[in-house]
Amino acid sequence: MTADLGDQVLTPLNFLERAEAIHADRTAMTYHSRSWSYGEFAVTARRMAGTLAGHGVTPGDRVAVLASNTPLMLLAHFAVPLAGGVLVTLNHRLAAPELAYIVQHSGASLVLFDNEFHSAAHSFGIRTLAVGEVLEAGGPEYARSVDDERSLISLNYTSGTTGRPKGVMYHHRGAYLQALAMIHHARLGLDTVYLWTLPMFHCNGWCFPWAITAAAGTQVCLDRPDPDTVWRHLRSGGITHFNAAPTVLTNLTQHREAANGPVGRTVEVGTGGAPPSPTLLSELTALGIHTTHLYGLTETFGPAVVNEPRPEWNSLGHTDLSRAMAVQGNSNIVGTGIRVLDTVGKTDDAPVVDVTADGTILGEIAVRGNTVMLGYYHGDAATEAARMGEWFKTGDLGVMHPDGSVEIRDRAKDIVISGGENIATVEVEHVLTSHPAVAEAAVIGIADPKWGEVPVAVVTLRPGAEVSIEELIAFTRTQLAGFKTPKHVYFRELPKSGTGKILKHRLRELISPEAPQALSAIVE
């Protein structure tokens, strides 16, 4: 009883306590035909915390979870911190050696798993607890209080598209504030019914497990976000919100169910992970799916940047609206700044300045705020490399528009440099996906003896569509400078990460050996 007046720790666990106290009868979670009220959900989470404590989890211990978007995964977002532990969500789509690396690196002493992942969980050589042993335990309730709001709540391993995955350290304070930001930007409330399409193993589902609990809405768990299932929920499940990467949304708009027209109520979707193409945004609008374009990284608790829908957009036509929505936007409501640093092509010891806000000059995007990670777990060198004082350098390249909004042009490592010119592959990809035959496109650089690199496109077509390589190249040439035009087009499936990101490094491995020695010689 010595705490100061008005001095309470910021932790998302506060939200569960409040929801239980005042919305005990509202539905917290559903899964298949079962549902849990907030009263039941909170008791289950505390019993689960009791089970963890009974199995030796003490403050600071890492607890891994191997599950899809099921009740186990959602409850773990509360139960693990209630036990004082640090949540380590595992991407179940990773290969065994990748999972083993993360478990070992995190130092997790215990893994909770859904039954389908039984053998993977048992391969780690650490203590295991199956979903039944955790959710149905019925033991004593347990809840530790959080003493330090900057203490760890979770580790989120990056997808590791280059090099080893890094363990991003999330703190209670950041998770709390990001949840409040998401509530504002997604307009979550008591009437929210949120469908779990975005993997919770990715940035703790952008902190939505905590945000929806704060708003006392309902979370609909889902084994797999396949288009059939998502469409079924959209048509008959009363869903008001979901989040998904653009590739998942593309699968929805190209599903046969899309031909049956709008969903019948406004569904709010946050999308990020890659810039959605203007074409995709138009198709979603036509389905009654209102999209907010978000941008962030694992290091920023998910969306650090929001393209806030402007009231004046109501009078825009489809094309202008999609164009307005295609930029990444601005700091979310709890962010304390975004910059585009003039570092491209500069030496490390050059003084760092911001690029001119002209929408043209390419620089590296940096963000600041309480929703930036503490650092990389056991990765001080990587942390120092990614920070500039209190600013986190994202590794993404973009421009600053005169209105203060940021637009991403490319990942720093994905940019193609051809004859000394920077080619933002995202720009080329958006032109390609605006072609009626193209479903998805990725542009990569291929080594070329004359230009250093030249861009090539890898494309998947819409069902039943046909187009020739020559036609597509000619189409892009009408809208882009010659050096940006793909020198070749490959038609093939695009390799993707568990979160739906196109894996360009994998694409380069696949395409480079197939490519002619000097594409430039062919097309010159």
Next chain:
Amino acid sequence: MTADLGDQVLTPLNFLERAEAIHADRTAMTYHSRSWSYGEFAVTARRMAGTLAGHGVTPGDRVAVLASNTPLMLLAHFAVPLAGGVLVTLNHRLAAPELAYIVQHSGASLVLFDNEFHSAAHSFGIRTLAVGEVLEAGGPEYARSVDDERSLISLNYTSGTTGRPKGVMYHHRGAYLQALAMIHHARLGLDTVYLWTLPMFHCNGWCFPWAITAAAGTQVCLDRPDPDTVWRHLRSGGITHFNAAPTVLTNLTQHREAANGPVGRTVEVGTGGAPPSPTLLSELTALGIHTTHLYGLTETFGPAVVNEPRPEWNSLGHTDLSRAMAVQGNSNIVGTGIRVLDTVGKTDDAPVVDVTADGTILGEIAVRGNTVMLGYYHGDAATEAARMGEWFKTGDLGVMHPDGSVEIRDRAKDIVISGGENIATVEVEHVLTSHPAVAEAAVIGIADPKWGEVPVAVVTLRPGAEVSIEELIAFTRTQLAGFKTPKHVYFRELPKSGTGKILKHRLRELISPEAPQALSAIVE
């Protein structure tokens, strides 16, 4: 550049910085025919901070403001903390000695004033700056950074309905979080046009100056919230939100303009300061004014408790809806708890327990959260008297309902104890205002030789309405126990505070000398 990653001070000044960076062209503020974009607003605030610094304001200095809800007052909410100062808003309706006491007690070294308050401002014997010297100064911009989020941002003096006003210490962190809570509960956004009816000198306008800036909405300044002016804005000003005490709302619903029907769009109103009667809530709903019932105190940055509108209320009839909305509700989204303590009639050294959550047993309401004050300025004894560990005891009496919502029955000092029975005056007042002839009602206790106290009612009638004392007493008797029924009814104006609260202590001073020696003898 030594700050840790992800560790930024929580201060509402962050919201201005963000709004300027990304919504520079949106309208921040209007006043009569002038408007300020966020770009202009931020520059003006920083120039004003520069002027303050130039006049010797250094970190921690108190700066008083004597203004109605004008640009000076709104800008001071940013400029004073930008200069490192502590904002002391003065209630311009107070008498000269009351104002002098507050200025002296706060230790303010400087007072900013609107021209209409010229003579009052000059009576304090401290440095003065008129609005023109501050807003139009055009000097250099200035902005100090906040080092400690628990440092003072403002002092808010209580209305002092009993004893001397106390200086409630607001901190940056609490103001920041309360702003986020208000955004959520009032659903503020880019399309918000907020009318300044609630005095900003009261709890810093419930932190709405900062909340609307965070949402990058528009604030409409107002000299006086008289019903004519408010109605004009409602009809033609595109207003989406305002806040007001029930008495102000009663003036609106009884204005001739109300006869012209609904406002034509949904207007969101937060009301607090006193419980709105079910009758008032019904009348507002009929006008298209959607009311959220809030409860809080100066000590809690305004609304600590919100009666969140439930989706299922959409199917309720007027009467049931008004009844549901009449309870105070639950902790706002950033609150960390509300209790009803079983202290009524208990000795100080009895162990403190919570009352049973049965909606019946009266106890003292206590709240907890980051939006509780640091304490009273130079008032340690009062702070200690009001706290119980980290809990703030509100001095309000209420009950805890089984669903976790709190309902206020009375201020502890307003309760009438008659023959050993507690009479919650609010309950009696609600019955009185449900009579078609009654506009407003206040119930107070009058000393009585037999019962100790007996309740009497003071009532104002609706325009043109007539009712006799006997009729009103008989009417209340049909709905209340005999001991709760007023023993006399006085028809007269109700004395009110600057924020529209009925001043019951003043009423007791006015009524007691008029009252017969033993009312109980008359009515028995």
